[in-house]
Amino acid sequence: MANTAHADHAHDHHDHKPHGLKRWLYATNHKDIGTMYLVFACIMFFGGGAMALVIRAELFQPGLQFVDPSFFNSMTTMHALLMIFGGVMPAWTGLANWMVPMQVGAPDMALPRLNNFSFWLLPFAFTLLLGTLFVPGGAPAGGWTLYPPLVLQGGDSFPFTIFAIHLMGISSILGAINVVVTILNMRAPGMGLLQMPLFCWTWLITAYLLIAVMPVLAGAVTMLLTDHFFGTTFFTASGGGDPVMFQHIFWFFGHPEVYILILPAFGVVSEIIPTFSRKPLFGYESMVYATASIAFLSFIVWAHHMFTVGMPLAGQLFFMLSTMLIAIPTGVKVFNWCATMWKGSISFETPMLFALAFLFLFTIGGFSGLMLAIAPADFQYHDTYFVVAHFHYVLVPGAVFSIMAGVYYWLPKWCGRMYNERLGKAHFWLSVIGVNVLFFPQHFLGLAGMPRRIPDYSTQFADWNMVSSIGAFIFGFSQLLFVAAIWNAVRSGEKAPQRPWEGATGLDWELPTPAPYHSWETPPAANILPKPGH
Amino acid sequence: MSTKFRNVLRSLAALTLGTTTSLTAHAGFGDLNMTRGVTEISENIYSLHMTIFWWCVAIAFFVFGWMIWSLVAFRHSQGAKPDTQMTHSTKAEIIWTVIPVVILVIMAVPAARSLIAIEDTSNSELSIKVTGYQWKWQYDYLDEKVSFFSTLDRTSNETRQLQSGKDPRAVENYLLDVDKPLVVPEDTKVRLLLTSQDVIHAWWVPAFGLKKDAIPGTVNEMWFKVKTGKTGVYRGQCVELCGRDHGFMPIVVKVVTKDEFKAFVAAQKSAPPASAPAASGAAPTVASAGAGTPPRG
Numbered sequence: 001m002a003n004t005a006h007a008d009h010a011h012d013h014h015d016h017k018p019h020g021l022k023r024w025l026y027a028t029n030h031k032d033i034g035t036m037y038l039v040f041a042c043i044m045f046f047g048g049g050a051m052a053l054v055i056r057a058e059l060f061q062p063g064l065q066f067v068d069p070s071f072f073n074s075m076t077t078m079h080a081l082l083m084i085f086g087g088v089m090p091a092w093t094g095l096a097n098w099m100v101p102m103q104v105g106a107p108d109m110a111l112p113r114l115n116n117f118s119f120w121l122l123p124f125a126f127t128l129l130l131g132t133l134f135v136p137g138g139a140p141a142g143g144w145t146l147y148p149p150l151v152l153q154g155g156d157s158f159p160f161t162i163f164a165i166h167l168m169g170i171s172s173i174l175g176a177i178n179v180v181v182t183i184l185n186m187r188a189p190g191m192g193l194l195q196m197p198l199f200c201w202t203w204l205i206t207a208y209l210l211i212a213v214m215p216v217l218a219g220a221v222t223m224l225l226t227d228h229f230f231g232t233t234f235f236t237a238s239g240g241g242d243p244v245m246f247q248h249i250f251w252f253f254g255h256p257e258v259y260i261l262i263l264p265a266f267g268v269v270s271e272i273i274p275t276f277s278r279k280p281l282f283g284y285e286s287m288v289y290a291t292a293s294i295a296f297l298s299f300i301v302w303a304h305h306m307f308t309v310g311m312p313l314a315g316q317l318f319f320m321l322s323t324m325l326i327a328i329p330t331g332v333k334v335f336n337w338c339a340t341m342w343k344g345s346i347s348f349e350t351p352m353l354f355a356l357a358f359l360f361l362f363t364i365g366g367f368s369g370l371m372l373a374i375a376p377a378d379f380q381y382h383d384t385y386f387v388v389a390h391f392h393y394v395l396v397p398g399a400v401f402s403i404m405a406g407v408y409y410w411l412p413k414w415c416g417r418m419y420n421e422r423l424g425k426a427h428f429w430l431s432v433i434g435v436n437v438l439f440f441p442q443h444f445l446g447l448a449g450m451p452r453r454i455p456d457y458s459t460q461f462a463d464w465n466m467v468s469s470i471g472a473f474i475f476g477f478s479q480l481l482f483v484a485a486i487w488n489a490v491r492s493g494e495k496a497p498q499r500p501w502e503g504a505t506g507l508d509w510e511l512p513t514p515a516p517y518h519s520w521e522t523p524p525a526a527n528i529l530p531k532p533g534h
Numbered sequence: 535m536s537t538k539f540r541n542v543l544r545s546l547a548a549l550t551l552g553t554t555t556s557l558t559a560h561a562g563f564g565d566l567n568m569t570r571g572v573t574e575i576s577e578n579i580y581s582l583h584m585t586i587f588w589w590c591v592a593i594a595f596f597v598f599g600w601m602i603w604s605l606v607a608f609r610h611s612q613g614a615k616p617d618t619q620m621t622h623s624t625k626a627e628i629i630w631t632v633i634p635v636v637i638l639v640i641m642a643v644p645a646a647r648s649l650i651a652i653e654d655t656s657n658s659e660l661s662i663k664v665t666g667y668q669w670k671w672q673y674d675y676l677d678e679k680v681s682f683f684s685t686l687d688r689t690s691n692e693t694r695q696l697q698s699g700k701d702p703r704a705v706e707n708y709l710l711d712v713d714k715p716l717v718v719p720e721d722t723k724v725r726l727l728l729t730s731q732d733v734i735h736a737w738w739v740p741a742f743g744l745k746k747d748a749i750p751g752t753v754n755e756m757w758f759k760v761k762t763g764k765t766g767v768y769r770g771q772c773v774e775l776c777g778r779d780h781g782f783m784p785i786v787v788k789v790v791t792k793d794e795f796k797a798f799v800a801a802q803k804s805a806p807p808a809s810a811p812a813a814s815g816a817a818p819t820v821a822s823a824g825a826g827t828p829p830r831g
Binding site: 062063064065067068069070073141142143147149150153237238241242243244277278279280281282283284285286308309310313316317320321324325327328331332334335338339341342343344345346347356359360363364367370371374375376377379380382383384444447448449451452453454455456457458459460461462463464503 | 562563565566567568569576578579582583586587590593594597598600601604605608609610611614615616617618620621622623626627630631634635638641642645646648649650652653693694695696697698700701702703705707708709710732733734736738740743744745746747749750751752754755770771772773774775776777778779780781782
């Protein structure tokens with residue numbers, strides 16, 4: 001393989017790195033860039049979280065107490081954009097940057113300068129987006145789905161939002177290309193694709209999804225831009241266009257996008273559950289195939305987001321049935337995780353606790369997803385809080401919990417120090433209680449008939465909204481413990497051994513702790529490679 | 535402000551104490567499930583919803599039971615020894631692929647059947663055109679030549695202003711009342727033709743079971759038939775984000791007997807066009823529906 005020459009070359013600048021600001025500005029090292037991605041994502045989580053708390057404070061009781069309805073709409077829109085494009089996606093890219101080279105036995109990512117560029121696009125993108133909070137007319141308020149004609153009514157924020165989304169899209173595509181090239185070309189000599197840890201597999205599939213659909217989003221928002229400024233009428237009925245066409249294009253991007261957010265989570269959980277069950281992952285190959293089938297299905301289910309737009313019967317039937325099919329590979333994954341724990345030897349450190357919460361709560365999100373797939377029932381659920389509850393169950397205890405699980409799991413390898421287990425557990429229990437108090441009542445609200453994206457509601461919805469808001473504040477503030485746990489570990493944690501978790505396997509754990517600046521300067525020996533289909 | 539504060543305290547007390555006495559004042563905690571509604575379709579959807587729900591509960595019982603069993607039985611702290619050879623089983627993979635397929639087919643059949651019934655708008659007895667505006671609804675009874683606008687009622691509107699100082703709990707049907715409700719007869723297949731004059735809205739009355747988008751440049755169809763004896767007032771809201779006052783364009787439908795409906799239509803025709811002032815100003819005529827360019831704010 002071509003990477004041996006590369007690895008030899010790496011000796012020339014052994015641990016030689018610029019210091020101060022230049023280390024970060026000119027960063028080409030996968031660990032430095034991974035750290036920047038993760039720190040950036042963390043800042044965005046807190047920004048998006050603050051917006052969520054504005055929303056929940058306003059919804060604490062009926063009547064408008066704090067914000068104007070327009071600002072409320074800006075908050076829901078910006079919260080979503082920040083959490084999806086600024087929080088979860090960069091966090092996954094950050095984890096991929098740290099872990100992919102370590103797990104495939106490579107010294108660094110394949111395209112280090114591109115890596116630098118794809119990260120540094122993000123601060124500019126989000127400066128543009130957050131800057132719209134201060135322009136006349138306020139931040140975008142048409143929802144993150146950007147449906148025309150409403151989005152075309154946006155004030156000065158409109159072009160900023162479109163440009164910001166373009167930058168985020170370019171950043172994601174470049175990040176994805178880097179992951180694909182690294183995984184396909186830089187695996188250790190003798191390492192087959194089916195020897196890779198599941199995290200690399202799920203990320204490889206995610207990367208292909210990103211490359212396939214981010215250009216579609218770029219196309220859709222560009223058409224919005226020309227509709228607004230250059231007199232085209234792609235989505236304007238008076239000129240022969242169709243607003244529903246935007247929704248089709250948007251969700252052709254949007255549904256694979258939700259798997260972009262969740263597939264790497266499957267990967268992380270598939271690393272953590274075997275480690276703390278002290279038993280290899282059950283059904284490794286079926287996990288890979290299930291992930292690939294989910295990715296394939298994600299391209300043919302998009303219109304289940306738009307059952308109410310007035311599709312022909314055949315269309316509704318097709319999208320209902322194809323959506324129900326997703327339950328099958330997803331079920332296979334859940335069953336495999338259960339079988340991994342069966343006859344294991346399970347211990348409950350913080351990463352495992354988060355992974356288990358993922359397993360339980362993501363499954364609940366899967367159930368509500370199955371209910372939403374049933375088109376006639378969706379006519380009742382659609383655009384109510386039931387949907388809000390559903391996607392927050394799969395995204396918060398789903399994607400976000402597994403990001404946290406991954407951070408706790410690999411932190412000792414990254415910084416050479418252990419986090420404080422009591423702090424981690426306190427963070428976990430407050431989070432898991434908070435998240436359920438926050439989102440479970442939203443199922444009730446939706447079924448009782450509360451529409452989403454409203455700043456004020458009829459008094460019959462008051463009680464559960466208050467409970468939900470209390471949960472939001474518990475959940476939001478307990479995330480400060482996450483920062484405290486990381487800070488505490490990096491500053492004054494106990495020294496971590498090479499393999500801090502008894503059951504951890506894989507090349508990432510064969511490296512010394514903390515991992516050297518250039519991961520695998522010489523390729524790993526054949527005898528430490530993971531066994532095929534382990 | 536003080537009444538508001540008292541309300542907060544009262545609700546917090548209800549939460550922390552969980553006493554039944556406090557809860558009776560707030561029926562909201564008991565509001566947990568979808569309405570059965572008053573049409574055949576809505577009852578059908580309700581039973582579909584409950585069927586899927588119980589399937590999910592059954593699957594959850596099995597899956598969560600399996601998880602919890604593993605977590606209890608195979609604890610490292612209790613000296614559990616891992617069976618590291620247990621890594622694959624084609625038989626198990628086939629079983630847990632085939633069983634879900636069977637369950638999905640069982641679910642899909644009634645779902646498809648009810649979808650077909652929902653989409654059958656033929657043989658309607660009354661056609662009403664529903665036009666969404668930012669932020670009100672217009673109703674046109676096409677054959678009866680009756681047309682009017684329906685907007686949020688004044689008391690709710692005053693109370694919902696930012697820091698109005700008014701207590702929403704003191705307003706009956708807060709945010710769910712309008713100046714002029716849609717009136718329809720019971721036991722009649724009513725076909726709605728939905729469109730919009732500006733942005734996308736969506737029309738939904740939970741008791742009728744269905745919602746559908748009102749889209750500029752498009753006419754969507756939807757129907758409902760309220761069962762005999764179910765006269766009364768039914769409330770709903772716009773359910774597609776449509777701008778600043780999206781939360782403030784409720785839908786109220788008054789279901790009356792067929793005779794009362796005839797009287798209603800006659801009264802509307804004899805009365806001077808009372809809806810004209812409400813429709814004045816920026817509101818364009820119905821004829822140009824879908825032809826407007828979106829305003830640029």
